[in-house]
Amino acid sequence: AQSVTQPDIHITVSEGASLELRCNYSYGATPYLFWYVQSPGQGLQLLLKYFSGDTLVQGIKGFEAEFKRSQSSFNLRKPSVHWSDAAEYFCAVVPPSGGYQKVTFGIGTKLQVIP
Amino acid sequence: DSGVTQTPKHLITATGQRVTLRCSPRSGDLSVYWYQQSLDQGLQFLIQYYNGEERAKGNILERFSAQQFPDLHSELNLSSLELGDSALYFCASSVEGGETYEQYFGPGTRLTVT
Secondary structure (H helix, E strand, O other): OOOOOOOEEEEEEEEOOEEEEEEEEOOOOOEEEEEEEEEOOOOEEEEEOOOOOOOOEEOOOOOOEEEEEEEEEEEEOEEEEOOOOOOOEEEEEEOOOHHHOOOOEOOEEEEEEEE | OOOOOEEOEEEOOOOOOEEEEEEOOOOOOOOEEEEEEEOOEEEEEEEEEEEEEEEEEEEOOOOOOEEOOOOOEEEEEEOOOOHHOOOEEEEEEEOOOOOOOOEEOOOOOOOOOO
16 A cells, blocks of 8 residues: 655754755555645645656755655755744655545645754 | 634534535645544545635545635535544635645544534
């Protein structure tokens, strides 16, 4: 069965430090991959997505993610974290065929930013 | 502000009751999605409508139903409520119905079942 793993439930970084949030998936073919951010009391917002092509994807708010087929990973990165990045981050996977009903979300990674 | 509105923001009700959650998509968006977010189950996709028709069905219980009306707003009906139905319910919308289209999420309805 398809699964998404976000191994880090909680991450704390200092403002200005770099960030990497991990996402691994288990699926036969390369799925569609998404990263979402959820600020407290808000809905999700799409940061970036990967369907095919260039494996380094640029998103909003200075985020990028790299798809690595050999590692079944789609890790999210930011070179310098701002206090406003404190939020919860979700990785999501959708199989390229079979419809959206097979979407799977990771459990989320809560990011705390300290001054 | 995503442009997706959901009402009510909060809802407190008793077990066994029925509630209706409402969602208005962004102007021009044809597809609406419903999600449930709870502490024990995480974020789960419930159901998707596209231009009034059901498009994809996820982990939606039989006690739950949804519809999308001609003006494209959508309602999620939850009946015979149980304590475990307490959660945040999100609606999202997208221009079209395919998996590659960006979804815009509303602020959610927090349902508390007592």
